[in-house]
Amino acid sequence: xxxxLDRDPEHAHLSEKPASELSLSSLTDMGFxxxxxxxxxxxxxxxxxxxxxxxxxxxxxxxxxxxxxxxxMKVLEKCPELYTIKETQLQERINNLRKLGLVEGSLHRMVxxxxxxxxxxxxxxxxxxxxxxxxxxxxxxxxxxxxxxxPAVMMEDxxxxxxxxxxxxxxxxxxxxxxxKCKLFRFTLDEVRYRHIFLERRxxxxxxxxxxxxxxxxxxxxxxxxANQETFLTYVAxxxxxxxxxxxxLVARELLQQEVQPGRIVAD
Amino acid sequence: EKWAATRPKxxxxxxxxxxxxxxxxxxxxxxxxxxxxxxxxxRKYGALLNNFSHxxxxxxxxxxxxxxxxxxxxxxxxPCLELSSEVESRRDCMSTNKSADNSQxxxxxxxxxxxxxxxxxxxDITRFKPAKPDTYGLLGYYLMDAASLLPCLALDVxxxxxxxxxxxxxxxxxxxxxxxxxxxxxxxxxTSVSRTLRLKRVLHSYTPKELLTVEKLRITSxxxxxxxxxxxxxxDRVLVDVPCTTDRHSVxxxxxxxxxxxxxxxxxxxxxxxxxxxxxxxxxxxxxGEILYSTCTLSQSQNLAVVEQAIHLxxxxxxxxxxxxxxxxxxxMFRNTFHFAPDLHxxxxxxxxxxxNFGPIYMCKLKRLT
Ligand SMILES: C[S@@+](CC[C@H](N)C(=O)[O-])C[C@H]1O[C@@H](n2cnc3c(N)ncnc32)[C@H](O)[C@@H]1O
Numbered sequence: 001x002x003x004x005l006d007r008d009p010e011h012a013h014l015s016e017k018p019a020s021e022l023s024l025s026s027l028t029d030m031g032f033x034x035x036x037x038x039x040x041x042x043x044x045x046x047x048x049x050x051x052x053x054x055x056x057x058x059x060x061x062x063x064x065x066x067x068x069x070x071x072x073m074k075v076l077e078k079c080p081e082l083y084t085i086k087e088t089q090l091q092e093r094i095n096n097l098r099k100l101g102l103v104e105g106s107l108h109r110m111v112x113x114x115x116x117x118x119x120x121x122x123x124x125x126x127x128x129x130x131x132x133x134x135x136x137x138x139x140x141x142x143x144x145x146x147x148x149x150x151p152a153v154m155m156e157d158x159x160x161x162x163x164x165x166x167x168x169x170x171x172x173x174x175x176x177x178x179x180x181k182c183k184l185f186r187f188t189l190d191e192v193r194y195r196h197i198f199l200e201r202r203x204x205x206x207x208x209x210x211x212x213x214x215x216x217x218x219x220x221x222x223x224x225x226x227a228n229q230e231t232f233l234t235y236v237a238x239x240x241x242x243x244x245x246x247x248x249x250l251v252a253r254e255l256l257q258q259e260v261q262p263g264r265i266v267a268d
Numbered sequence: 269e270k271w272a273a274t275r276p277k278x279x280x281x282x283x284x285x286x287x288x289x290x291x292x293x294x295x296x297x298x299x300x301x302x303x304x305x306x307x308x309x310x311r312k313y314g315a316l317l318n319n320f321s322h323x324x325x326x327x328x329x330x331x332x333x334x335x336x337x338x339x340x341x342x343x344x345x346x347p348c349l350e351l352s353s354e355v356e357s358r359r360d361c362m363s364t365n366k367s368a369d370n371s372q373x374x375x376x377x378x379x380x381x382x383x384x385x386x387x388x389x390x391x392d393i394t395r396f397k398p399a400k401p402d403t404y405g406l407l408g409y410y411l412m413d414a415a416s417l418l419p420c421l422a423l424d425v426x427x428x429x430x431x432x433x434x435x436x437x438x439x440x441x442x443x444x445x446x447x448x449x450x451x452x453x454x455x456x457x458x459t460s461v462s463r464t465l466r467l468k469r470v471l472h473s474y475t476p477k478e479l480l481t482v483e484k485l486r487i488t489s490x491x492x493x494x495x496x497x498x499x500x501x502x503x504d505r506v507l508v509d510v511p512c513t514t515d516r517h518s519v520x521x522x523x524x525x526x527x528x529x530x531x532x533x534x535x536x537x538x539x540x541x542x543x544x545x546x547x548x549x550x551x552x553x554x555x556x557g558e559i560l561y562s563t564c565t566l567s568q569s570q571n572l573a574v575v576e577q578a579i580h581l582x583x584x585x586x587x588x589x590x591x592x593x594x595x596x597x598x599x600x601m602f603r604n605t606f607h608f609a610p611d612l613h614x615x616x617x618x619x620x621x622x623x624x625n626f627g628p629i630y631m632c633k634l635k636r637l638t
Contacts, residue, residue: 201308202301203289243302243622246391250309250622253393 022056030059032069043076047083057087065094066108079115096122100129101144110151117151128154136165142180150185164189172196173208174221182222193255194248195224198237280525284518287527288566295568296609299619303566303628306620307519314414314626315396316440317384318407318474319447325399325408326384333394334386337414337605338379338421379421380448387414387605391623407473412440415606415618415626419509419562420444422595422631428452429504434492434549437463439470441509446475446485455503456487457495464489493544496551496586504557508549510542512563512570515628516620539569546578550588553636558593561615562631571630572614579634593633 022044027037044055062072062082076082082090097107097117110117117125125147132138132146135158146153153161168174168184179185184192199205199219206214219236233239288307293300315334317326326336386409388394399407420441425431430453436442437458445451458464468487471480490498492508513535518527526535542563549559561578563570575592582588595616599608606626609617615632 198305201305203293203304204301239302239305242391243305246393246622247305247309249393254310 026056030063030069032073036069036073039073040076043080044083047080054086054090055083058082058085058090061087061090061094062111065111066104067112071112075112075115079119081119082115085118090118093118093120093122093125096125097147100125100147101141102148106148110148114151117154120154125154128158131158131161135162136169136176138176138180142176145180146185149180149183153185160189161185164192168192168221171207172205172221173212173214173218178221182220182225184221184225187225190252190255192225194251195232195237197251198239198244198247199224202237202239204237279522280528281519281522283529284513284515284525284527288515288519291568292566296566296619299609302621303619306622306625307516307628309622309625310393311413311516311620312387312393312625313396313411314385314387314417315399315409316412316417316444316447317386317409318399319382319384319449320474320476320479321402321404321406321408323400323402323408326386329386329409332388333392334388336384337387337602338383338385338417339381340605380425380450382449383417383421383444383447385414385417390604401473404476405473406476410440410443410470410474413564413626413629415629416440416564417444418598418602418606418618418629419507419560419631420448422598422633423505423507423560424558425451425505430502431455431505431507432495432499432503432549432552433457433507433509434495434545434552435459435509435511436507437467439467441507442467443470443474445507446471451484453483454485456485457490457492459489459491461489493541493548495548500551501554503553506549506553506557506559507562508546508559509562510545510570510574512538512542512565513567515565515567539574542570542574543577543581546574547581547586550578550582550590550634550636551586555636555638557636559590559634559636560631561634562629564627564629566617566619566628566630571617571632572612575614575632575634587638589637590634591637593635595631595633 022041024034024037024041027040028034032040040059047055059072062075067075094107097110102110129143129147132143133140138146164185165179167189168179169176196205200207204216205218206216208214208218223236224232227236229241229244233241233244237244285308288304289300292303296303314337315329317329317336396409396411399409399411401407423431423445425445425448427450429451431445431451432455433442433445434457436456437460439456442454442456446454456467458467464487471485513526518525522528525531526538546559546561549561553559561575565571579590579592582590592614599606599616605624606618607621607624609619615630617631618627618629620627
């Protein structure tokens with residue numbers, strides 16, 4: 001049963017057995033309903049050849065992590081690639097995430113929400129962490145929080161991440177702590193830029209000077225980003241949706257042209 | 269190093285914006301942020317169609333989704349009666365003689381069918397391609413701020429009129445007036461010789477030579493403020509499109525910017541120059557003639573204040589009595605194309621808006637009673 005697997009550290013040997021051992025009955029034994037077991041079985045069989053031979057060990061590891069059958073179904077649907085990862089590798093990746101400070105609850109939630117994180121080699125995550133520490137000067141705890149809140153960031157190109165960081169740091173004058181608090185890395189660069197430039201041109205946002213001073217009180221990054229468009233327009237930008245829709249089209253075109261002639265991207 | 273500020277700390281565009289923030293936030297109140305973001309974003313153009321070019325340009329532009337905003341207004345225009353009462357109640361005339369001239373103005377406002385200006389619909393940000401020459405070498409259209417056409421329309425030129433365009437270069441409005449083909453004699457002036465040359469080139473790129481004869485057209489480069497001394501009580505219509513702080517240019521381009529430190533004096537003297545030009549235009553008009561004052565700034569001190577002073581000084585120094593002619597009918601007609609400032613007590617003003625990013629254009633019309 002699930003319970004026994006959960007408590008028994010020795011269960012790992014299960015994974016050494018070939019995938020052929022993954023049967024409907026073994027799945028129902030693990031706690032899946034008959035329908036779930038069928039779905040899973042089909043999904044695994046549809047992955048051809050050797051690739052799926054780690055299915056059973058993957059399921060086991062996910063159980064150990066605390067995922068219940070229903071969330072496991074969702075996870076595997078989102079990311080069937082997990083069936084194909086060797087158990088040792090999977091375990092190594094999970095251990096690495098733990099080492100980075102993701103304690104059980106948050107690790108579980110992160111995998112449930114973004115299972116793709118387990119497809120990334122340990123090396124990639126390490127490079128990502130180093131990037132945030134060294135290029136953006138986030139603290140260890142801040143990096144853990146970034147990873148927890150926006151694991152997808154580990155997939156992103158570092159140059160583009162750096163650009164986003166610098167945009168918010170220099171153009172908007174926002175410090176690391178606040179970036180982490182508003183889960184900045186969940187938003188695309190365009191989402192950030194559109195809202196910021198819109199406010200700036202309306203006279204509602206100003207880049208702080210060297211001493212961090214502004215003539216007006218800037219709205220908090222939190223209120224700029226963590227609001228749906230309607231709330232943002234009503235309470236922060238005080239503008240109509242029509243204006244903002246046209247504005248986004250205009251700025252998208254402006255930014256495209258700046259890419260062609262990059263000399264014009266300058267901090268105001 | 270990507271973010272290093274390489275520009276000077278206070279480029280003229282920034283000084284301009286600071287100045288506008290201080291003055292327009294008071295003047296326009298809640299509207300200012302919306303106008304500000306429009307000023308700082310890409311403007312819209314209109315394509316003034318060249319009647320003398322016949323290469324299916326109109327059809328082509330219509331196929332791209334443009335419409336002629338001038339003829340389009342017809343369906344939206346209100347019945348005259350209803351309007352005239354509205355105009356009279358809303359408008360307080362500056363002149364002593366508050367005659368019932370408005371209704372007459374309304375019914376007579378028929379635009380020349382020769383003038384067409386195409387614009388992309390509200391919210392559409394498509395750009396016009398540069399105009400191409402036809403088989404005779406004439407360009408198909410002239411790209412200008414569509415709102416710049418309103419002063420020409422408001423001027424209400426009639427068949428056989430003589431018209432003075434006192435500050436005409438680079439010539440967008442001159443071209444529009446010329447396209448109407450009803451002016452008997454068009455007198456075009458601009459103090460700047462080089463800009464006058466540019467204006468000539470514009471006219472030649474749009475007009476067949478035989479229509480640019482000395483009997484119909486005169487182009488000069490005088491100081492417009494002296495016009496009253498040269499040729500007073502002469503013209504049926506006078507367009508006084510004065511130099512101003514050109515707000516949109518001033519916040520967008522550092523080159524040739526009137527907010528640059530070296531031009532502080534020039535900028536301070538603008539209202540005085542504007543006043544002198546308007547007064548000269550008033551003198552140049554014949555009694556019964558009409559003068560249209562226009563700028564492309566939102567500034568009260570360059571708009572309303574100049575007109576108020578001119579009305580006062582014309583009476584005091586020249587014994588000329590003027591009446592303000594309401595333009596509310598015009599704003600009613602074109603309210604679907606432009607955003608107009610609400611509740612101006614003198615004149616009308618197109619204010620920029622992202623969905624209809626034209627203007628700013630201020631205009632005020634005066635009629636010489638004596
Ligand atoms: C706003 S621009 C006119 C734009 C023009 N009406 C058009 O539609 O293309 C103002 C013009 O006034 C001219 N100007 C400046 N001072 C002047 C003066 N004293 N007399 C006549 N023109 C003057 C400038 O050379 C400039 O071309």
